[in-house]
Amino acid sequence: MGAFIVRRLLNYVVLVFIATSLAYLGAATAFHPKDQYLAKNPPTPAAVMYQELNERNGNPEKPVFERYAKWVDGVAHGDFGKTWQLDSVKKHFSISVWVTVRLVTVAAVLSAILGVLIGSFQAVRQYKFSDHSITFASYLIFAMPVFVLAPFLKLIAVQVNKAVGGDKPLLQYQGEIDPNATGFFGQLFSRADHLLLPTISLSLGLIAFYSRYQRGTMLDVMGSDFLRTARAKGLRKGRAILKHGVRTAVIPVMTLVTYSTITTFAGAIITERVFGWNGLGSWFTDSTRHADVNSVAMITLFSAVLVLIAGMLSDVITAVLDPRVRL
């Protein structure tokens, strides 16, 4: 198993390199950072502009491959270049990534658990009213893109706050934490409060997605002989389903859960924007707007790494959960 993982990792390094290089070259060709300086009013003096462009390794006078070579050399030495605001990309990344982690973690865990439970529940009560209504709700969520869902949640929050009244709004929908919150519990509450709506926004889609899959795999298991064996041994229906059914049906779903969870870290763009979290998603939209090649390359690099980690993790998790799988 160890050797297997090492081999896979080596493969991944090559893949990540190719993906990131393509992203860099694409962005470097498509972005025109010089135009952004020229569009400024008052315009930046040419000397300052070129100095800054050089500092960002984005001088259009230089051939793109020369810039690329310089960037690769920097990355190899741990230097990821400067952002459009002339900050260190590395520093900016290390701040944003934790914002995203704080945003996504709860949603990821919650949606995996709820998705699996709701899907199993639906399978057990197939074609009952509850099954139909959850299915209906799932499709409703599927049909609603995040950029509709998130503002919609915000709207609800505003109405709720209005209805509840009070001097401080009950539901928060902007940023990570109230800067005036004091004390451990005060801060904790404020964080939870701020997390509530974005978590719902991120989770709903995932729960709908997971539960559909879990329902399907669970239905296959419901009619299986081993579940009948478990009940013939004397296990009660609920316990047999939980222990023998869900445990077996969750294996294929876990592959999906691992993949989606990991990729959500790079894909919470809209939720971050709508609820004002300065995570990777917000950074990504900012940097494309400001023709920031280095930041885009960094985020692409991170996403590529995440996708590959997700692939490997889902394989490992499947192998751990399913004794029949041998790597």
Place this chain on the structure above:
Amino acid sequence: MSHPNDELLITDAAGRAETGVPLLSVRDLHVTFSSEAGDVRAVRGVSYDLHPGEVLGIVGESGSGKSVSSMAVLGLLPDNARVTGSVQLAGRELLGLSDRAMSKVRGKDIAMVFQDPLSALTPVFTVGDQIIEALTVHQNLGKEAARKRALELLDVVGIPDPQRRFKNFPHEFSGGMRQRVMIAMAIANDPKVILCDEPTTALDVTIQAQILEALKNAQALTGAAILMITHDLGVVAGFADKVTVMYAGRPVESGAVDEIYYRPRMPYTIGLLGSIPRLDESSEQRRPLTPIEGTPPSMVGLPDACPFVARCPIAVEVCHSSEPELLPAGPGSHPSACHRRADLAGGTIPVDGVFPVPKIPAAPLDALPRADRATVLEVKGLHKHFPLMRGAVFKRRVGTVRAVDGISFDIREGETLGLVGESGCGKTTTLMEILELVAPQAGSVAVFGREAANLSGRERMEMRKDIQVVFQDPMASLDPRMPVGEAIAEPLRTHGWSAEKSRARVEELLKLVGLEPYHAERFPREFSGGQRQRICVARALALNPKVVILDEPVSALDVSIQAGVINLLDELRAKLGLSYLFVAHDLSVVRHIADRVAVMYLGRIVEIGDVASVFRAPSHPYTQALLSAIPLPDPHKERERTRILLPGDLPSPANVPSGCRFRDRCFKYASLNAAEQEKCRDEDPMIVARPGREDHATACHFADALEVV
């Protein structure tokens, strides 16, 4: 509907009338499923008593309601099933108990062994954990005590090296081993009743013999009563005390084993017994099987008539207008559900004469001695080895699977060669190698004296006309979206027949296999299993082949249907002068249909010869064990037979033992002295003719005939 058999005393095999309180008493059990087509009445009034230590066999074909009735006893039917009647366990009513209360009964008082051991164990838990679970659900055992008891149980059911096997997952066990685990779980809490639902149907016959033995041991150990559900009349004959025959959701006959087998009083039972090929028939006694025509009725909206009426040759008017009750034909007779039971009991209708014996024409070629007939297929020293690969990223070869390891045989004109052996012995690989018509890895395949290796592409295409195949599963081998006429015409069209000519030929073929020309427009799903297999036969015969390869052609069919297909094959052989290579695991079928038989074990033929010689005087220990493992549908003979039980499973063809490949399971090897054993270990036995026999050869250093049937 009244059930007068409630008061009947049924005598068991020894002729004792039962007394005392029954352990499990089922009365007037009905199970109805709601479906879109209407209510499906799967079980319509089943009653039986099971006394301590007794074995009751429930026999019936698929759809007869035998499994459903046992699931109803355990309360494991899906929610859309409506169950009425009464199920009492030692006087306590079980129907209507809550799941919580029923859970205390399941696995404790009533345990169950299911049909398919491959899917009956949860794949993600170790075998040990699953047995421990069966124990701890009902007993308050410590971790160590439970483990000890589980190890004991594994040992009891005959799993070697339980300490190590305990930690294995189900997929690391063979089918037979998994069934042993199921039995271990079933007897974990010393149940009063063990329900066995076709416990050996999915297993090879030598493994079936082992499992039946394990069940007998389990019964002896726990004193439990056993309810044995099966379609195999052979299994029941030797195992059960009483038998109930089910048809269309109802018991149609029930009584002591000997009564049912020797004095059947219901045409369905008579038909079933007449439709099974017998291993113990001699070639002189051989007569065509008597199939039961037609198919069982649909269980939706059954009219008040005998459900068997459409298939019954002795039906009279009353059979169409009222359903017969389960009543004895007279004093001292066992109950049967037939309006004509008195005629059957009184001898007005002779039991042998109920079903007309079909006439199968004699083949003109049969008169010609074998030596004078042309060889149609000759296989010499055929090998097929597969590389065994490991690793997902870097594939590497870790061994060789010796699927077929040097086999030779020939088939003469108009002859049937049966190729028998257990799963994994290389039967199917042999067929595929022959059908491919290319040069094998080693050895040769010749059709009509022409080497397959030397054929050009065009010649090979021509040769395919002469050698055709029928597969095991008639549903899977017909395209569900292609009308059967088109399916039958496909080989014709491939070989350049015009549409018009093909159509005429399809009509002819459909008639030949006993179907109607208008069936050509229909789709496979509109046919029953037996009819589908007839369609496959028609397709194989389309191009007038000389050799037909039959790969387990009847093993997916119910017994009563099977007989019709066997007779059809027999008839076609005689009419068309065909030669068959008949691959089967069922030796009774081979005994019935084949002229010669080849027994395969681990990629080799260990014994070959004419059917009479091989079956009457089997000389290889494996053939002897194989034949002795097959249960006969004859209670007297079954009770007198001693079985040769082989230890262990078929070894993997990737790991063939040195010398004689059968030696580590051979009972004879164990009885040899050291020098002789060395010979078995070091020397690979060649297949040599038996002294003084014309057509009988065997591959054993110490071959010796032994009568086992």
